[in-house]
């Protein structure tokens with residue numbers, strides 16, 4: 001199909017995610033034909049550096065030979081079968097592989113098929129655990145402002161990004177929300193590099209008051225991604241771990257976006273040296289090839305569900321595509337690539353390169369801060385640097401930079417006023433420079 005016809009049919013029949021479809025009247029979607037490493041290639045042959053790993057999923061580059069082979073190998077055996085009463089080697093190998101590397105050696109892996117559904121399963125698992133463990137009054141969840149855990153109703157209920165949840169408020173679960181860490185605009189007047197997570201007191205005071213009713217705290221460790229790559233101190237996580245221990249509350253770590261090397265470590269919790277009770281993983285787990293998510297927990301939670309059938313303690317949560325063999329085979333291959341090709345130990349030069357852009361971006365008057373952790377770099381655009389006041393959302397400053405960057409050959413879909421880099425881990429330092437140059441020029445073109 002030629003590109004013109006493709007876009008004609010797209011305009012007639014397709015409803016794209018997280019998009020005001022009317023925007024396509026001015027800027028139609030880019031028709032992608034293939035991928036090559038860190039590049040997306042459109043129907044006319046134009047190349048775009050995938051600066052955001054296609055919504056943070058692509059981990060090792062597009063069209064990866066080993067992942068292509070793993071997929072074909074598994075497709076030649078079986079693409080999918082029911083995962084209740086049946087099992088298969090890729091799921092077993094993946095579960096054992098994850099058990100060997102997760103913080104705290106969490107040993108039980110429950111399969112779902114996207115990030116939001118993993119969050120739903122994690123919340124239900126925590127709730128049901130307390131119902132079956134003598135503390136049935138623990139029915140609420142505590143989350144923080146700026147958090148993002150997905151778009152299904154349970155996940156939205158524990159989300160803290162107003163933009164996505166405001167209209168649905170009347171149909172969301174009731175819970176507790178604490179003011180979350182926002183280091184750029186810290187209301188304690190501290191700096192993320194040497195603070196003692198003073199802002200943790202907001203969460204702590206809610207827990208002290210309501211711990212009897214709280215089943216779990218859910219948090220994105222180290223970086224609140226959707227809120228604009230808000231990077232915060234690991235001290236926050238250490239304080240959270242000890243608070244949860246003190247009050248019999250689960251810590252659900254949503255590492256859907258940040259696991260698998262994004263923060264420079266396999267799991268973001270490693271920065272703080274803590275282990276969650278329940279860990280949600282997705283996105284990069286299959287290298288960005290297939291939808292897959294897992295909820296990983298330890299024996300204690302698992303055992304609360306393990307009993308004779310008639311006690312009705314089983315976790316009756318399922319998805320048709322639970323444990324999909326194609327996705328699991330890809331995830332097994334991703335773990336092998338990480339081990340054999342030493343992906344994380346070799347990130348060093350790329351991490352340093354991302355860190356080195358700070359001075360250059362902060363030389364622009366419209367940049368309030370360039371922040372960075374591991375393989376994530378973020379540029380906070382501001383209307384006034386002294387007051388840290390952002391551009392009014394109606395100005396769509398980030399979106400205008402995105403459009404300019406597309407023309408220049410980079411995918412840099414913004415988060416409001418934040419332009420960020422979250423590229424495949426395999427990007428070279430030269431490609432990082434290309435990406436940073438495009439971002440710099442585009443910001444300068446649009447905002448001066």
Ligand SMILES: Cc1ncc(COP(=O)(O)O)c(C=O)c1O
Nearest residue numbers: 114115116148149150254256257
């Ligand atoms: C931290 C986090 N949790 C959950 C989700 C939801 O995942 P999905 O989009 O696969 O439902 C996302 C997606 O961006 C995320 O970043």
